[in-house]
Amino acid sequence: MKINVESVSEASEPIQLFYSGCKSPATKDKYTQSLKRVIFEFMEDILTCDTFESRANEIVTRAREDPKWITSVLIAIVDALKKKTELPSNDPDFLKTSCFDNYIPPMKKLLDMNDVPVVWKKIYSMYPENHSDEETRGYSRAEIRQMLKIANAQDSASILIASSSGIRLGAFDFRWKHIKPVYEIDGNYIWEDQDITESVTKDGKVVCGLIVIYSDSEHRQFGFITPEALDAIQAYRTSWIQQIGKEPQPEQPFLKQEGIFVKPLHIKSLWSHIRKIVVSAGLRDPLVKGKRRHEIPLMNGFRRFFNRTNKESISKDSVLAQLIKKEVMMGHTGLISLDKNYFKLHMSELVEEYLNAVPDLTISDEFRLQAENAKLKENESNQKSSETINSLWENIAELQFEVKALRASAQTRYDDELKERIKSLKDNLR
Numbered sequence: 001m002k003i004n005v006e007s008v009s010e011a012s013e014p015i016q017l018f019y020s021g022c023k024s025p026a027t028k029d030k031y032t033q034s035l036k037r038v039i040f041e042f043m044e045d046i047l048t049c050d051t052f053e054s055r056a057n058e059i060v061t062r063a064r065e066d067p068k069w070i071t072s073v074l075i076a077i078v079d080a081l082k083k084k085t086e087l088p089s090n091d092p093d094f095l096k097t098s099c100f101d102n103y104i105p106p107m108k109k110l111l112d113m114n115d116v117p118v119v120w121k122k123i124y125s126m127y128p129e130n131h132s133d134e135e136t137r138g139y140s141r142a143e144i145r146q147m148l149k150i151a152n153a154q155d156s157a158s159i160l161i162a163s164s165s166g167i168r169l170g171a172f173d174f175r176w177k178h179i180k181p182v183y184e185i186d187g188n189y190i191w192e193d194q195d196i197t198e199s200v201t202k203d204g205k206v207v208c209g210l211i212v213i214y215s216d217s218e219h220r221q222f223g224f225i226t227p228e229a230l231d232a233i234q235a236y237r238t239s240w241i242q243q244i245g246k247e248p249q250p251e252q253p254f255l256k257q258e259g260i261f262v263k264p265l266h267i268k269s270l271w272s273h274i275r276k277i278v279v280s281a282g283l284r285d286p287l288v289k290g291k292r293r294h295e296i297p298l299m300n301g302f303r304r305f306f307n308r309t310n311k312e313s314i315s316k317d318s319v320l321a322q323l324i325k326k327e328v329m330m331g332h333t334g335l336i337s338l339d340k341n342y343f344k345l346h347m348s349e350l351v352e353e354y355l356n357a358v359p360d361l362t363i364s365d366e367f368r369l370q371a372e373n374a375k376l377k378e379n380e381s382n383q384k385s386s387e388t389i390n391s392l393w394e395n396i397a398e399l400q401f402e403v404k405a406l407r408a409s410a411q412t413r414y415d416d417e418l419k420e421r422i423k424s425l426k427d428n429l430r
Contacts, residue, residue, distance in 0.1 A: 014110065024170070024219050031105070031106040032106075038077070038103050040052075043055075043059075064116055071123075075123070085128050096293070097127075097129070100127055137296060138301045138302070139283075145364065147281050147283070148363065157232040158255065160232045163305050164306065166223065167331070169299040169300075173255075173264075174253075180192075180210045182207055182210050182351055183205065189207070189352070208226060208227060208230075208355060211225060222347070227370075309357060310357045311323070316356075328350065
């Protein structure tokens with residue numbers, strides 16, 4: 001392996017180093033938008049370059065030459081944001097204390113990735129106290145059911161995927177080939193394309209689905225979906241065929257714009273679709289004066305529903321083990337960063353853990369009843385198996401006792417016979 005001068009030069013560009021430090025496409029997009037606002041709005045009067053890349057380079061260059069300058073800039077930004085958080089909540093310039101999490105981390109990422117020393121403890125100590133009194137929550141099952149009543153096939157599939165997998169909005173850029181059914185056969189779970197044979201599809205049972213997300217990045221992840229969501233995807237596939245005239249191809253985007261041509265639906269357009277549905281369902285009223293945030297985050301509300309429902313489901317694992325698995329399903333490394341190295345999980349373990357939550361993650365009453373009945377039958381089967389095993393062990397114990405008794409009885413008879421023969425021989429000798 002060799003590297004050339006051009007690759008070294010490109011890898012050392014401030015903005016490229018900034019991008020390489022963002023672990024997921026969603027984080028990269030969010031940090032980029034926030035950094036652009038800091039550079040073009042907050043620092044408009046102190047930077048001289050024109051483009052985003054050149055301004056980022058200017059910040060890094062000046063910060064390396066004069067560390068006190070960048071510290072002063074960061075303090076000025078914190079002070080300006082702090083003043084806005086102290087305004088009355090009905091003031092149009094008022095900002096919540098959470099705004100610091102939007103603007104300071106992207107600056108920290110840019111400077112850290114370019115080896116610019118900053119005493120961040122000093123910057124953080126200037127943050128105001130978090131005094132937010134606006135509580136937010138996730139959607140309820142009834143609210144999601146209300147959305148599905150007025151959603152079309154594509155939006156219904158998107159809603160059920162979001163609520164049953166907990167994936168982020170930015171993860172919805174997957175393609176048809178990334179959706180895989182998970183089969184259960186003889187106690188084993190099968191999902192890999194090369195392993196799904198005709199006998200598996202015939203004799204196996206689809207217990208859930210799996211979606212590959214961020215497949216084009218180094219941070220490839222998986223999300224699980226319920227059989228109900230798979231059914232909605234199938235209905236969407238039928239709608240697709242009616243519009244396009246043929247089956248969707250594996251490489252084609254899962255979400256497309258309305259019409260006879262396959263044009264990818266932008267993530268922002270999906271957000272707009274869901275917003276219209278939520279408003280039409282009567283679940284989002286206009287904000288009253290002085291309130292700046294809705295009770296339920298539009299897309300994150302599905303992720304919160306998944307997180308809470310999944311963690312409330314009963315598991316056979318220890319509390320710590322099941323929490324680690326459930327955090328992994330959320331796209332996190334675990335409870336702590338070391339879990340990814342020391343608590344290795346196989347996909348089948350995650351599938352088994354996810355199946356515990358399927359009945360509660362299912363929205364429609366019909367599918368919920370099916371899921372609950374399937375789980376009940378499984379529990380009954382496990383109970384019967386356990387009872388059978390216990391009965392077998394009892395029988396084995398009884399047989400062992402009888403064998404010991406027979407051996408003791410046989411030994412006693414043998415000893416008596418032996419004594420009689422010895423006595424008879426002695427009598428003959430006399």
